[in-house]
Amino acid sequence: MPPRYEVIGVDGIPEVRPGDDVARLIVDATRAQGTPIVAGDVLVIGQKIVSKAEGRLVRLADVAPSAIATSIASGTGRDPRLVEIILRESRRVVRMDKGVLITETHHGWVCANAGVDQSNVDVDTVALLPADPDASARGLRETIRSLTAREVAIIIADTFGRPWREGLTNVAIGLAGFAPLKSYIGELDSAGRPLSATILAVADELASAAELVMGKLDRIPVAIVRGLPLTPSEEGSKPLLRDPARDLFR
Amino acid sequence: MPPRYEVIGVDGIPEVRPGDDVARLIVDATRAQGTPIVAGDVLVIGQKIVSKAEGRLVRLADVAPSAIATSIASGTGRDPRLVEIILRESRRVVRMDKGVLITETHHGWVCANAGVDQSNVDVDTVALLPADPDASARGLRETIRSLTAREVAIIIADTFGRPWREGLTNVAIGLAGFAPLKSYIGELDSAGRPLSATILAVADELASAAELVMGKLDRIPVAIVRGLPLTPSEEGSKPLLRDPARDLFR
Numbered sequence: 107m108p109p110r111y112e113v114i115g116v117d118g119i120p121e122v123r124p125g126d127d128v129a130r131l132i133v134d135a136t137r138a139q140g141t142p143i144v145a146g147d148v149l150v151i152g153q154k155i156v157s158k159a160e161g162r163l164v165r166l167a168d169v170a171p172s173a174i175a176t177s178i179a180s181g182t183g184r185d186p187r188l189v190e191i192i193l194r195e196s197r198r199v200v201r202m203d204k205g206v207l208i209t210e211t212h213h214g215w216v217c218a219n220a221g222v223d224q225s226n227v228d229v230d231t232v233a234l235l236p237a238d239p240d241a242s243a244r245g246l247r248e249t250i251r252s253l254t255a256r257e258v259a260i261i262i263a264d265t266f267g268r269p270w271r272e273g274l275t276n277v278a279i280g281l282a283g284f285a286p287l288k289s290y291i292g293e294l295d296s297a298g299r300p301l302s303a304t305i306l307a308v309a310d311e312l313a314s315a316a317e318l319v320m321g322k323l324d325r326i327p328v329a330i331v332r333g334l335p336l337t338p339s340e341e342g343s344k345p346l347l348r349d350p351a352r353d354l355f356r
Numbered sequence: 357m358p359p360r361y362e363v364i365g366v367d368g369i370p371e372v373r374p375g376d377d378v379a380r381l382i383v384d385a386t387r388a389q390g391t392p393i394v395a396g397d398v399l400v401i402g403q404k405i406v407s408k409a410e411g412r413l414v415r416l417a418d419v420a421p422s423a424i425a426t427s428i429a430s431g432t433g434r435d436p437r438l439v440e441i442i443l444r445e446s447r448r449v450v451r452m453d454k455g456v457l458i459t460e461t462h463h464g465w466v467c468a469n470a471g472v473d474q475s476n477v478d479v480d481t482v483a484l485l486p487a488d489p490d491a492s493a494r495g496l497r498e499t500i501r502s503l504t505a506r507e508v509a510i511i512i513a514d515t516f517g518r519p520w521r522e523g524l525t526n527v528a529i530g531l532a533g534f535a536p537l538k539s540y541i542g543e544l545d546s547a548g549r550p551l552s553a554t555i556l557a558v559a560d561e562l563a564s565a566a567e568l569v570m571g572k573l574d575r576i577p578v579a580i581v582r583g584l585p586l587t588p589s590e591e592g593s594k595p596l597l598r599d600p601a602r603d604l605f606r
Contacts, residue, residue, distance in 0.1 A: 107389075108364055108365040108366060108367045108389050108391065108569075108576070109364075109365040109367075109569040109576065110362060110363060110364040110365065110569065111362070111363055111568065111569065112360060112361070112362050112363075113360060113361055113362075113363070113565070114358055114359075114360040115358045115359040115360065116358060117358045121546065139357075139358050141358065201604045201605070203604050204602070204604065206604065208604065215520075216519070216520040216521075224549070225545045225549065225551055225554070226545045226546045226547065227547065228547055229547050229548075229549065265554075265556065268518055268519070269466070269518070269519055269598075269603060269604070269605035269606070270465075270466035270598055270603060270605065270606065271466075271527070271557060271560065271596050271597070271598055272537060272555065272557065272595060272596050272597065272598050273536070273537045273538075273555050273556055273557025273558075273560065273596065274554070274555065274556050274557060275525075275556070275557050275560050275561055275564070276561065277521070286523070287522060287523045288523075295475040295476045296371065296476045297476065297477065297478055297479050298479075299474070299475065299479065301475055304475070304515075304524070305522065305523050305524065306515065306523055306524050306525070306567065307521065307522065307523025307524060307525050308523075308568065309523075310521065310523065310525050310564070311525055311526065311564035311565065311567055311568050312568065314525070314560070314561035314564035314565060315363070315561065315564060315565035315568065317556065317561055318361065318558065318561050318562065318565065318584055319358075319359040319360065319361065319584075326358070326359065334568055334569075345522060346521050346522050346523065347521070347522065348519075348520055348521055348522050352454070353519060353520060354451045354453050354454065354456065354458065354519070355451070355519035355520065355605050356519070356520065
């Protein structure tokens with residue numbers, strides 16, 4: 107039997123507001139559409155609904171921009187209050203050029219605008235990334251277990267750009283229940299030679315697989331990846347973070 | 357009905373040799389395992405078997421390293437003949453540090469070692485990327501159409517590293533039959549605001565989805581992605597190439 111798996115979008119999740127129970131919304135929506143959660147499912151959840159439920163929203167009117175934010179904003183034609191929020195969410199500016207602000211977030215992710223996003227939130231409000239996406243993922247996993255008695259894996263995902271290639275891809279920014287990297291180091295190839303430097307970012311590949319049914323308009327903010335065996339682990343997303351000292355592009 | 361799709365590994369493809377008909381091998385293998393190709397399938401094909409079939413193999417014994425290749429090799433502890441091949445496959449060195457050689461290939465892809473790879477080929481031989489992966493994809497698509505009377509899309513894929521994140525992901529280096537980018541620009545979000553800067557690299561997400569069943573040991577060098585509607589296009593992979601003038605990391 108060839109290996110095969112399925113990806114199923116989860117429709118019918120209502121607009122999420124601060125304090126909502128995202129795990130219950132997902133469980134209800136999967137039941138309502140006739141695809142209830144089964145053991146071993148990976149649930150890939152767009153960051154935005156997690157951030158909204160956790161109240162990670164900031165009204166621009168409540169932000170007083172610093173001098174450096176105002177200076178950067180004037181150079182790039184952007185709202186200085188938005189730049190202020192991006193800088194507060196960052197521990198390091200990686201590149202600032204051509205109207206683009208790429209920073210390293212407090213979690214260690216490198217992305218445009220520290221993941222701060224104005225889409226699919228109220229006008230004059232922005233959404234931040236979850237404060238601790240691995241903790242968010244663990245909490246969702248536990249609540250889903252208590253609601254369904256099913257053991258699942260969780261990915262909190264966001265779409266990031268990357269150097270050298272056009273287009274965003276969905277990647278994992280938090281996860282629970284499986285190992286995000288898969289190593290082939292030490293295994294032998296068809297010529298009997300040990301494979302070197304072969305570690306796959308399965309968490310990011312899962313996030314990308316899910317994105318293909320999720321869409322950007324928040325109508326399908328969750329997808330189920332079903333039927334793929336993963337390595338259980340409690341290590342969270344940290345193995346995906348490259349040590350800045352080993353990074354040639356930071 | 358929620359959107360859903362399936363990914364199916366294609367097992368039982370024999371060791372590929374120069375001159376082999378990869379399209380026929382794939383058609384035969386999909387039939388033999390009981391998952392014959394249907395219209396609309398995306399076939400994601402690992403670069404290695406395409407390179408082998410096209411004879412894109414070089415014996416190290418046949419290579420005389422240049423002075424610069426010898427110099428780079430002595431600084432990194434690598435085989436000067438391998439470095440020579442990497443430089444011949446490159447039009448630009450992007451980074452050379454910490455034992456890593458990242459170059460821009462003649463196609464425009466930025467990756468480690470110009471995609472030159474020693475795994476799963478005979479000892480003392482290396483495999484190059486296909487000379488024109490879009491042409492390879494078009495040819496495979498046409499042959500599959502003539503063998504099956506089915507219209508499919510093709511991705512030639514390889515696993516590349518990326519800055520900032522650990523682990524490789526599978527990406528498209530050549531394709532035929534669909535648009536590699538999906539743009540949401542101009543569509544309205546839930547607050548009625550037009551989305552900006554939202555273009556998804558669906559070709560790379562498809563390659564990543566396929567990798568999850570392909571594995572690195574060449575036992576499953578092909579996967580079918582089935583049930584996902586794509587936008588027909590003849591533009592090939594070029595839209596995935598970022599213009600170096602717009603790239604902050606080159």
